Amino acid sequence: MEPYALDWLNLLLRWSHLIVGIAWIGSSFYFVWLDNTLLPPQRKADADEGVGGELWAVHGGGFYHVQKFRIAPAELPEPLHWFKWEAYTTWMTGFALLAVQYYANARTYMIDPAVADLAPWQAVAISVALIVAGWVFYDQLCKRAGLERERLVAAVTIAFIALCAWGLSHLFAGRAVFLQIGAMLGTMMAANVLFVIIPSQRQLVVAKQRGVAPEAIHGLRGKQRSVHNNYFTLPVLFVMISPHYPMTWGHPRAWLVLLAILLLAAYVRHFFNLRHKGRTVWAIPVSAALATLALAFVIAPQRPDASAAPSFERAQAIVAQRCASCHAQSPAQPGFDVAPKGVMLDTPDRIVAAAAQIREQTVTTRAMPIGNLTNMTDAERRELGAWIAAGAKR
Numbered sequence: 001m002e003p004y005a006l007d008w009l010n011l012l013l014r015w016s017h018l019i020v021g022i023a024w025i026g027s028s029f030y031f032v033w034l035d036n037t038l039l040p041p042q043r044k045a046d047a048d049e050g051v052g053g054e055l056w057a058v059h060g061g062g063f064y065h066v067q068k069f070r071i072a073p074a075e076l077p078e079p080l081h082w083f084k085w086e087a088y089t090t091w092m093t094g095f096a097l098l099a100v101q102y103y104a105n106a107r108t109y110m111i112d113p114a115v116a117d118l119a120p121w122q123a124v125a126i127s128v129a130l131i132v133a134g135w136v137f138y139d140q141l142c143k144r145a146g147l148e149r150e151r152l153v154a155a156v157t158i159a160f161i162a163l164c165a166w167g168l169s170h171l172f173a174g175r176a177v178f179l180q181i182g183a184m185l186g187t188m189m190a191a192n193v194l195f196v197i198i199p200s201q202r203q204l205v206v207a208k209q210r211g212v213a214p215e216a217i218h219g220l221r222g223k224q225r226s227v228h229n230n231y232f233t234l235p236v237l238f239v240m241i242s243p244h245y246p247m248t249w250g251h252p253r254a255w256l257v258l259l260a261i262l263l264l265a266a267y268v269r270h271f272f273n274l275r276h277k278g279r280t281v282w283a284i285p286v287s288a289a290l291a292t293l294a295l296a297f298v299i300a301p302q303r304p305d306a307s308a309a310p311s312f313e314r315a316q317a318i319v320a321q322r323c324a325s326c327h328a329q330s331p332a333q334p335g336f337d338v339a340p341k342g343v344m345l346d347t348p349d350r351i352v353a354a355a356a357q358i359r360e361q362t363v364t365t366r367a368m369p370i371g372n373l374t375n376m377t378d379a380e381r382r383e384l385g386a387w388i389a390a391g392a393k394r
């Protein structure tokens with residue numbers, strides 16, 4: 001497809017993915033908060049009718065009174081609102097975006113020949129297979145462990161994600177390792193809704209329609225997966241914005257950096273869950289902030305050596321050879337219609353003005369040249385770093 005048309009498709013998919021993702025995670029946050037904030041009903045009549053908890057709220061110029069039934073109301077109400085399309089459309093737009101951004105440009109975004117010289121179809125096949133395998137593994141784990149052994153489920157899930165991230169770091173470019181893990185977690189979340197949460201709710205409704213008391217086990221099964229989804233939310237959101245932050249996935253041990261950030265994000269989610277229940281444990285955000293600071297310190301890149309700085313002409317020649325095929329007014333690189341991110345490195349002024357960005361992308365994080373399509377050498381990276389460290393002078 002035309003790069004220009006692909007760019008529009010990418011924009012529309014990304015925009016939609018963000019919108020439906022907000023609707024899904026937003027309603028998920030709301031219901032978790034609601035569940036944790038409910039108080040016992042004030043009126044005895046409500047309690048007698050089976051109301052287990054209720055809540056008053058004011059929003060958008062009106063008062064709301066929400067009641068949650070211990071199992072189900074006496075009569076099945078009409079209409080009954082379900083929350084599922086938020087999840088399904090988030091997955092569908094997310095997968096389509098993965099295809100347009102990563103699968104269609106596997107050579108650029110997924111493959112790093114210095115890591116593994118895969119063919120594009122191999123990279124795509126590994127990605128799809130792991131997305132499916134991740135769900136099957138996690139789902140079987142939950143079913144076999146049952147509802148009582150949540151610590152075991154958490155430990156095995158974390159070990160599984162760590163193993164996948166480590167394995168992927170031997171197959172994909174750092175950026176694609178992160179996104180692949182995010183896609184796997186996002187798929188587990190959406191599949192939890194499709195295959196467990198919605199069916200267990202349907203069981204409750206069917207029991208009501210038959211006039212028999214619904215079995216509590218159905219509700220508990222759905223609840224278990226809801227709780228898991230809740231802990232996945234912040235980690236997955238990090239992964240979705242991670243492409244902007246090459247200092248995370250550009251690190252030589254990117255898989256460990258990823259694991260650390262995912263765990264910190266779930267830990268912060270735990271703080272909010274406790275807080276909604278009335279327990280504010282400040283030690284969690286404080287220790288999470290300290291750990292983030294420590295991580296930033298540990299993965300900080302080394303400063304290049306200014307003493308070996310080459311001339312401007314040399315720096316310009318490197319940029320012209322390794323960068324300007326994409327970063328120019330009209331890129332020569334097939335598949336690029338306009339300079340990526342509007343960054344142009346085709347005149348001396350532009351190169352000097354972008355010196356800090358050039359260092360960030362080529363020396364600090366090695367994110368550029370993307371997929372190292374122009375075969376930049378380590379020596380050239382050191383030369384550019386030294387030229388910038390010496391003041392990026394012409």
Ligand code: HEC
Nearest residue numbers: 322323326333340341343357358361362368369370373374
């Ligand atoms: C094959 C094409 C290609 C080559 C060659 C290339 N880049 Fe890029 N560059 C891209 C793409 C694509 C993006 C946008 C990445 C994204 O979507 O996150 C980008 C983004 C950037 C950005 C902006 C990053 C940001 O997130 O704001 C900078 C700066 C940059 N490149 C510098 C360079 C430098 C310096 C070189 C040469 C050493 C280089 N690029 C070589 C394709 C290329």
